[in-house]
Amino acid sequence: xxxxxxxxxxxxxxxxxxxxxxxxxxxxxxxxxxxxxxxxxxxxxxxxxxxxxxxxxxxxxxxxxxxxxxxxxxxxxxxxxxxxxxxxxxxxxxxxxxxxxxxxxxxxxxxxxxxxxxxxxxxx
Numbered sequence: 001x002x003x004x005x006x007x008x009x010x011x012x013x014x015x016x017x018x019x020x021x022x023x024x025x026x027x028x029x030x031x032x033x034x035x036x037x038x039x040x041x042x043x044x045x046x047x048x049x050x051x052x053x054x055x056x057x058x059x060x061x062x063x064x065x066x067x068x069x070x071x072x073x074x075x076x077x078x079x080x081x082x083x084x085x086x087x088x089x090x091x092x093x094x095x096x097x098x099x100x101x102x103x104x105x106x107x108x109x110x111x112x113x114x115x116x117x118x119x120x121x122x123x124x
Contacts, residue, residue: 009040009047019099020062026103027060027069034112055119058112069108070094077114081107 006012009028013021024047031038031049035057038049046061059070070093078090084107089096097103 006042006045012047016062023067023103024060024062030109034109035116051119057115065099067097068094080114
Protein backbone atom coordinates (compact mmCIF):
# COMPACT_ATOMS: atom_id res chain seq x y z
CA UNK A 1 0.00 0.00 0.00
CA UNK A 2 1.37 3.41 -0.92
CA UNK A 3 1.82 5.89 1.88
CA UNK A 4 -1.22 8.08 2.09
CA UNK A 5 -2.15 10.92 4.37
CA UNK A 6 -5.21 9.35 5.98
CA UNK A 7 -7.35 11.74 8.02
CA UNK A 8 -9.83 9.23 9.43
CA UNK A 9 -10.42 5.54 9.94
CA UNK A 10 -13.11 5.68 7.25
CA UNK A 11 -10.50 6.96 4.77
CA UNK A 12 -8.13 4.16 5.77
CA UNK A 13 -10.89 1.56 5.32
CA UNK A 14 -11.59 2.83 1.78
CA UNK A 15 -8.16 1.52 0.74
CA UNK A 16 -9.31 -2.08 1.44
CA UNK A 17 -11.97 -4.56 0.36
CA UNK A 18 -13.06 -8.07 1.16
CA UNK A 19 -12.07 -10.01 4.24
CA UNK A 20 -9.53 -7.47 5.50
CA UNK A 21 -12.13 -4.69 5.46
CA UNK A 22 -14.78 -6.89 7.08
CA UNK A 23 -12.40 -7.79 9.91
CA UNK A 24 -11.25 -4.22 10.47
CA UNK A 25 -14.86 -3.11 10.76
CA UNK A 26 -15.54 -5.91 13.27
CA UNK A 27 -12.57 -4.82 15.40
CA UNK A 28 -13.64 -1.18 15.22
CA UNK A 29 -17.15 -2.07 16.34
CA UNK A 30 -15.78 -4.20 19.18
CA UNK A 31 -13.51 -1.40 20.40
CA UNK A 32 -16.51 0.95 20.64
CA UNK A 33 -18.53 -1.67 22.56
CA UNK A 34 -15.75 -2.30 25.07
CA UNK A 35 -14.59 1.31 25.35
CA UNK A 36 -17.30 3.72 24.21
CA UNK A 37 -15.21 6.64 25.47
CA UNK A 38 -12.44 6.09 22.90
CA UNK A 39 -11.46 8.71 20.39
CA UNK A 40 -10.75 7.46 16.88
CA UNK A 41 -7.47 8.76 15.49
CA UNK A 42 -4.96 8.03 12.77
CA UNK A 43 -1.52 7.50 14.25
CA UNK A 44 1.47 6.35 12.20
CA UNK A 45 -0.96 6.35 9.26
CA UNK A 46 -3.05 3.52 10.74
CA UNK A 47 -6.29 3.42 12.77
CA UNK A 48 -5.88 3.86 16.51
CA UNK A 49 -8.19 4.30 19.46
CA UNK A 50 -7.15 6.71 22.16
CA UNK A 51 -8.33 7.08 25.75
CA UNK A 52 -7.39 10.23 27.59
CA UNK A 53 -4.64 12.48 26.32
CA UNK A 54 -2.00 9.96 25.31
CA UNK A 55 -3.05 6.35 25.98
CA UNK A 56 -3.60 4.38 22.78
CA UNK A 57 -5.82 1.43 23.61
CA UNK A 58 -5.10 -0.38 20.35
CA UNK A 59 -4.06 0.14 16.74
CA UNK A 60 -4.82 -2.06 13.75
CA UNK A 61 -3.73 -2.32 10.16
CA UNK A 62 -4.24 -4.63 7.21
CA UNK A 63 -1.84 -6.49 4.98
CA UNK A 64 -2.32 -8.93 2.11
CA UNK A 65 -2.49 -12.04 4.31
CA UNK A 66 -3.13 -10.76 7.82
CA UNK A 67 -4.34 -8.01 10.10
CA UNK A 68 -2.17 -6.72 12.88
CA UNK A 69 -3.43 -5.40 16.18
CA UNK A 70 -0.81 -3.44 17.96
CA UNK A 71 0.16 -1.29 20.88
CA UNK A 72 3.06 -1.34 23.28
CA UNK A 73 2.04 -4.60 24.96
CA UNK A 74 3.02 -4.81 28.61
CA UNK A 75 4.82 -7.86 29.93
CA UNK A 76 1.73 -8.45 32.09
CA UNK A 77 -0.51 -8.56 29.00
CA UNK A 78 1.79 -10.91 27.12
CA UNK A 79 1.95 -13.20 30.16
CA UNK A 80 -1.84 -13.06 30.74
CA UNK A 81 -2.60 -14.10 27.15
CA UNK A 82 0.43 -16.34 26.48
CA UNK A 83 -1.67 -19.49 26.02
CA UNK A 84 -4.10 -17.70 23.67
CA UNK A 85 -1.27 -16.23 21.62
CA UNK A 86 0.61 -19.51 21.23
CA UNK A 87 1.08 -20.27 17.54
CA UNK A 88 0.56 -16.64 16.48
CA UNK A 89 3.25 -14.21 15.36
CA UNK A 90 3.64 -11.92 18.38
CA UNK A 91 6.11 -9.20 19.30
CA UNK A 92 6.28 -6.59 22.07
CA UNK A 93 4.08 -4.37 19.93
CA UNK A 94 2.13 -6.49 17.44
CA UNK A 95 -0.08 -9.54 17.10
CA UNK A 96 -0.67 -10.89 13.59
CA UNK A 97 -4.12 -12.30 12.82
CA UNK A 98 -4.03 -14.35 9.58
CA UNK A 99 -6.91 -13.71 7.19
CA UNK A 100 -7.26 -17.43 6.50
CA UNK A 101 -8.13 -18.22 10.14
CA UNK A 102 -11.16 -17.19 12.19
CA UNK A 103 -10.92 -13.73 13.73
CA UNK A 104 -10.44 -14.29 17.49
CA UNK A 105 -13.07 -11.76 18.58
CA UNK A 106 -13.21 -13.07 22.15
CA UNK A 107 -9.43 -12.77 22.52
CA UNK A 108 -9.43 -9.26 21.09
CA UNK A 109 -12.24 -8.30 23.50
CA UNK A 110 -10.29 -9.66 26.47
CA UNK A 111 -7.17 -7.78 25.33
CA UNK A 112 -9.18 -4.56 25.09
CA UNK A 113 -10.61 -5.05 28.59
CA UNK A 114 -7.11 -5.74 29.92
CA UNK A 115 -5.76 -2.60 28.21
CA UNK A 116 -8.58 -0.51 29.73
CA UNK A 117 -7.60 -1.80 33.17
CA UNK A 118 -3.98 -0.87 32.47
CA UNK A 119 -5.10 2.65 31.56
CA UNK A 120 -7.19 2.94 34.73
CA UNK A 121 -4.24 1.76 36.84
CA UNK A 122 -1.90 4.23 35.14
CA UNK A 123 -4.25 7.13 35.91
CA UNK A 124 -4.03 6.50 39.66
